[in-house]
Amino acid sequence: MYSASxxxxxxxxxxxxxPWIITDFTFSKPxxxxxxxxxxxxxxxxxxxxxxxxxxxDKLEKxxxxxxxxxxxxxxxxxxxxxxxxxxQASLKSDLLGEDRHFLTEDLEVDILFFNEGPVxxxxxxxxxxxxxxxxxxxxxxxxxxxxxxAKIEGDYEIQVQLFVNEGDTVKIDTRTGEYVERVR
Amino acid sequence: MSSASDEACDGADLxxxxxxxxxxxxxxxxxxxFFDGRGYIEVDCPIRVPVPALxxxxxxxxxxxxWLRTSPEFHLKRLLAAGYSKIYHLGPCFRENECxxxxxxxxxxxxxxxxxxxxIDILADTKALIGSLADELLxxxxxxxxxxxxxxxxxxxxxxVSDAFLExxxxxxxxxxxxxxxxxxxxEKVEPALLRTHPVVLKDxxxxxxxxxCLKPDNPLLAERWELYIGGLELANAYSELTDADExxxxxxxxxxxxxxxxxxxxxxxxxxxxxxxxxxPACGGVALGIDRLLMLFxxxxxxxxxxxxx
Numbered sequence: 001m002y003s004a005s006x007x008x009x010x011x012x013x014x015x016x017x018x019p020w021i022i023t024d025f026t027f028s029k030p031x032x033x034x035x036x037x038x039x040x041x042x043x044x045x046x047x048x049x050x051x052x053x054x055x056x057x058d059k060l061e062k063x064x065x066x067x068x069x070x071x072x073x074x075x076x077x078x079x080x081x082x083x084x085x086x087x088x089q090a091s092l093k094s095d096l097l098g099e100d101r102h103f104l105t106e107d108l109e110v111d112i113l114f115f116n117e118g119p120v121x122x123x124x125x126x127x128x129x130x131x132x133x134x135x136x137x138x139x140x141x142x143x144x145x146x147x148x149x150x151a152k153i154e155g156d157y158e159i160q161v162q163l164f165v166n167e168g169d170t171v172k173i174d175t176r177t178g179e180y181v182e183r184v185r
Numbered sequence: 186m187s188s189a190s191d192e193a194c195d196g197a198d199l200x201x202x203x204x205x206x207x208x209x210x211x212x213x214x215x216x217x218x219f220f221d222g223r224g225y226i227e228v229d230c231p232i233r234v235p236v237p238a239l240x241x242x243x244x245x246x247x248x249x250x251x252w253l254r255t256s257p258e259f260h261l262k263r264l265l266a267a268g269y270s271k272i273y274h275l276g277p278c279f280r281e282n283e284c285x286x287x288x289x290x291x292x293x294x295x296x297x298x299x300x301x302x303x304x305i306d307i308l309a310d311t312k313a314l315i316g317s318l319a320d321e322l323l324x325x326x327x328x329x330x331x332x333x334x335x336x337x338x339x340x341x342x343x344x345x346v347s348d349a350f351l352e353x354x355x356x357x358x359x360x361x362x363x364x365x366x367x368x369x370x371x372x373e374k375v376e377p378a379l380l381r382t383h384p385v386v387l388k389d390x391x392x393x394x395x396x397x398x399c400l401k402p403d404n405p406l407l408a409e410r411w412e413l414y415i416g417g418l419e420l421a422n423a424y425s426e427l428t429d430a431d432e433x434x435x436x437x438x439x440x441x442x443x444x445x446x447x448x449x450x451x452x453x454x455x456x457x458x459x460x461x462x463x464x465x466x467p468a469c470g471g472v473a474l475g476i477d478r479l480l481m482l483f484x485x486x487x488x489x490x491x492x493x494x495x496x
Contacts, residue, residue: 005282027285030376031412031422032396033368034242035282053369056242056282057447 380417
């Protein structure tokens with residue numbers, strides 16, 4: 001159990017059997033009155049958002065969440081399949097993966113977040129490497145670092161890259177921002 | 186662990202806030218000059234106390250076998266009982282688990298008291314103080330707070346707790362007291378409506394929320410207590426002080442019982458304060474005003490940590 005004073009941005013709580021993550025949080029306390037913790041939260045299964053206020057004496061359920069290391073295996077329709085070292089599979093639908101799905105590569109090591117026994121989310125490594133499959137040819141010798149152009153990576157996802165990057169190049173991407181970092185070859 | 190780069194960062198942060206800290210210094214000086222010019226004396230009260238003030242929703246931070254004060258109120262009243270008629274205190278207070286944009290567990294509080302005065306007299310003092318600080322520090326009678334211009338003179342709107350709740354929350358806490366609903370509606374419905382272009386004073390609290398205020402002689406359902414809001418920011422809490430020792434002991438005992446029921450530590454009654462009350466506290470009024478909040482308002486800052494040197 002959590003008490004209301006544990007509430008903060010990023011805390012995960014359980015309400016009526018569903019896991020929620022606090023996305024924003026305001027502490028108020030009227031003169032001589034009790035503390036009020038107003039929370040914006042997002043349902044970790046459905047993405048639904050809501051606002052709730054808690055008073056200092058309220059107790060909150062702690063969800064049974066755990067991270068398990070797995071590797072990305074393959075995509076089956078709308079389901080992304082991951083496997084642990086014992087070949088036990090877990091699948092996540094694309095809407096639970098969000099933008100993160102564009103940065104998966106075969107055998108990529110990730111953490112899959114489980115709520116009770118069901119997979120509900122993913123934590124990617126901070127950096128991944130993807131191959132450019134389509135972009136306008138780069139002008140030779142154009143090493144300007146601040147001018148960008150669109151390029152598609154495997155999976156048809158578009159990012160902005162530097163002008164000298166060509167099709168077939170591998171680039172490093174920061175998964176926390178979804179942005180290009182550098183060309184690696 | 187703080188690294189060399191954290192320390193450099195701290196230095197840069199402190200240096201970048203020079204104008205704020207200089208303004209803070211000028212405000213503290215101006216507050217002292219205001220009271221010194223009116224015949225008040227400044228008194229120091231202990232920061233570490235054997236017994237913290239007994240309040241339902243204020244928790245003290247422990248300091249060894251003692252506590253850090255949550256307010257200097259009881260010591261100031263002991264001075265009033267001893268015959269000091271105009272006193273003020275400016276210094277740090279500490280409250281456990283109070284942390285947010287407008288709350289810091291350590292904050293700077295101004296309290297002043299005078300004998301032969303009631304809460305409405307104290308309101309006149311407060312108006313004079315804030316007018317004088319604005320004139321001296323801002324050079325005007327208005328301020329800009331979070332995109333809104335607020336006129337500090339001439340109108341301070343007085344609204345009773347009953348009227349404010351009836352208008353904005355649809356019920357009257359004086360007629361049907363409900364502590365949980367009161368706090369929640371105050372924060373979610375009433376306080377947002379107090380964000381006006383002039384100061385608002387919420388007055389005449391239900392007797393159940395009297396804290397250390399005396400009840401109205403002509404209506405014991407109401408307490409002579411007010412709270413000042415400027416720009417929706419709660420700045421000060423004032424009472425016509427309760428001087429009846431028996432009533433005070435009863436309120437403390439009720440409070441200790443309620444704290445125990447909530448699973449909070451039930452602080453003992455401060456018997457030094459009680460004996461001062463028994464020996465006779467003159468009729469008096471007093472107020473506690475958050476200096477950091479006043480600075481937020483004057484400097485148009487929305488985070489209390491911005492107006493304090495260290496956080």
